[in-house]
Amino acid sequence: MKDLVIIGAGDFAREVVWTAERMNQCCQEWNILGFVDDDKAGQTVDGYPVLGEVEWLQKHSRNIYATCAIGTGSVRKRIWRKLSNLHDLRFATIVDPMATVGNGCIVGEGSIICAGTILTVAVKVGFNCILNLNCTVGHDAVIDECCTLQPGSNISGHVHIGAGTDIGTGTKIIPGIDIAEGTILGAGSVVVRNIQESGTYAGVPARRLGTNRKL
Numbered sequence: 001m002k003d004l005v006i007i008g009a010g011d012f013a014r015e016v017v018w019t020a021e022r023m024n025q026c027c028q029e030w031n032i033l034g035f036v037d038d039d040k041a042g043q044t045v046d047g048y049p050v051l052g053e054v055e056w057l058q059k060h061s062r063n064i065y066a067t068c069a070i071g072t073g074s075v076r077k078r079i080w081r082k083l084s085n086l087h088d089l090r091f092a093t094i095v096d097p098m099a100t101v102g103n104g105c106i107v108g109e110g111s112i113i114c115a116g117t118i119l120t121v122a123v124k125v126g127f128n129c130i131l132n133l134n135c136t137v138g139h140d141a142v143i144d145e146c147c148t149l150q151p152g153s154n155i156s157g158h159v160h161i162g163a164g165t166d167i168g169t170g171t172k173i174i175p176g177i178d179i180a181e182g183t184i185l186g187a188g189s190v191v192v193r194n195i196q197e198s199g200t201y202a203g204v205p206a207r208r209l210g211t212n213r214k215l
Helices: 011-026 073-083
Strands: 002-007 030-036 048-052 064-068 200-202
Touching: 002 011, 011 030, 064 073
Parallel strands: 002 030, 002 064, 030 048
Antiparallel strands: none
16 A cells, blocks of 8 residues: 555645545555644544644655645645755555546546546646546646636536636536636636636626736
């Protein structure tokens, strides 16, 4: 079994532990050591210890796999940059047994695919993404690094989602759409045209509400 540390100890991190435990029911893969979290060091979460702050990994990275269970892509990217000098640290890819990953799909290192999510054919998911419960991603879609799809998001075929985009619960994107990196889509949005400038969008159809942000 491989030693696994979860970065973050919030509610989604608890779900990631649950997913790893479900994976172990199918094949004993993960020895879950616990969490690292700057705000909860020394605590216990769902029976697993918070081993220390994120910097704990800088002293204990040898032969450890880590995955980042923090829901905002820009925060995940900052954490991975901080840990990028740890050459012994490996990135765990977590795929729930009840997720479906179809022919020709690629799931990047450090990504988390939750129960009920479906990737159909030739989907590419980049490094350090989170696809939460019951998402669907159609053929030939590309999801760049550090994106977050909240539960029930529906991504159609040939969609390209730029890095660090956060997609709200129940959002729908029609086929062939391009979305600029760093975009935020509010829950229940319906995207029917390309989003060429990052910012916050919401509504049916989705319209721009906020200003740009940088990863």
